[in-house]
Amino acid sequence: MKKEKQIEDVEMNLTDHLTELRKRIIWTLVSFVAFFITGFIFIKDIYQFFVRDLAFDLHVTSPGEIIWIYFTMASIVALIGTLPILSLQIWLFVKPALTPKETKVSLSYIPAIFLLFLAGLTFGYVIFIQLILPFLLSLNDGMFNEIFTVDRYFKFLFRVTIPFAILFEIPIITMFLTSLGVINPVMLVKIRKYAYFVLIIIGTMISPPDFILQLVVAVPLIFLYEVSIILSRVVYRKKLKHHREFMEQDFEDDEYGS
Structure with a gap:
C-alpha cells in the first residue's frame, strides 16, 4: 500500500x-x-x-x-x-x-x-x-x-x-555553469589557449581575409573570455565561502546536538 x-x-x-x-x-x-x-x-x-x-x-x-x-x-x-x-x-x-x-x-x-x-x-x-x-x-x-x-x-x-x-553571452553562461559546479576558473585558465584558438577561428570565419579585421574581431572575443574567467572566480569564491559557512554551521549543530 x-x-x-x-x-x-x-x-x-x-x-x-x-x-x-x-x-x-x-x-x-x-x-x-x-x-x-x-x-x-x-x-x-x-x-x-x-x-x-x-x-x-x-x-x-x-x-x-x-x-x-x-x-x-x-x-x-x-x-x-x-x-x-x-x-x-x-x-x-x-x-x-x-x-x-x-x-x-x-x-x-x-x-x-x-x-x-x-x-x-x-x-x-x-x-x-x-x-x-x-x-x-x-x-x-x-x-x-x-x-x-x-x-x-x-x-x-x-x-x-x-x-x-x-558569443557575447559567454560571461553569463560561464557564471551559470560555475554556480552549478560544471566548470571552475582553474579549468577555464587551463583551457585558455584552446579557447583562444577556437575564438580566433570564429573571428576568421566571421570577418573577411584581412589580418587587421580578423584581429579587430578576435580581440573582443578574447576579452570576453578573460572577463568570463574573472566572473567565474567571483562566483566560485562565493560558492566556496557559502560551502564553508554551511559546513561550519553543520559542525556547530552537531556539537550542540551531542
Whole structure:
C-alpha cells in the first residue's frame, strides 16, 4: 500500500512538472508570435533603419525576396523581444528548486542575458558597417558594376551580427555553469589557449581575409573570455565561502546536538 502511494505521488509530481513546463512554453510561444506580428507591422521602419547608412541601393530579383525580408526581419524582432521572456519562463520553472539566495542571484541573469545579446548585435553591426563592408567595397576599385540584392546583403549582415550576439553571452553562461559546479576558473585558465584558438577561428570565419579585421574581431572575443574567467572566480569564491559557512554551521549543530 505504501509503495503504491509513493508511485502515485511520483506520477502526480511528474504531471505537475509537465503541466508547468507546458504553461511556460505556451507563454514563450505567445510572446514570440506577439513580437513577430509587431515586427511585421513596423517592417518598413526597421528596414529603413538598416539601409539608411548604405551608400548603395538594394535590389530584389524575385518576389520571394520581398517575402523573405519581411519574415526574416519580423523573426529577428521576435527573437530579441522573446529572449527575456524565455529567460523569465525558464527561471519561473526552476524557481521552486532554488534556495532564496539562488533565486535572487539567478533572477539578475535575465536582464544581463538580454543586454549582452543586444550589445553583441550592436557590436557586430558596427563592425560590419564601419569595417567589414567598406573593406570589401574597397576591393572593387572600379573593376565591377555593383548590384546588391536584399537577400544576399542581409544574409551576410546576419552572418556577422548573430554570432556576436551569441558569443557575447559567454560571461553569463560561464557564471551559470560555475554556480552549478560544471566548470571552475582553474579549468577555464587551463583551457585558455584552446579557447583562444577556437575564438580566433570564429573571428576568421566571421570577418573577411584581412589580418587587421580578423584581429579587430578576435580581440573582443578574447576579452570576453578573460572577463568570463574573472566572473567565474567571483562566483566560485562565493560558492566556496557559502560551502564553508554551511559546513561550519553543520559542525556547530552537531556539537550542540551531542
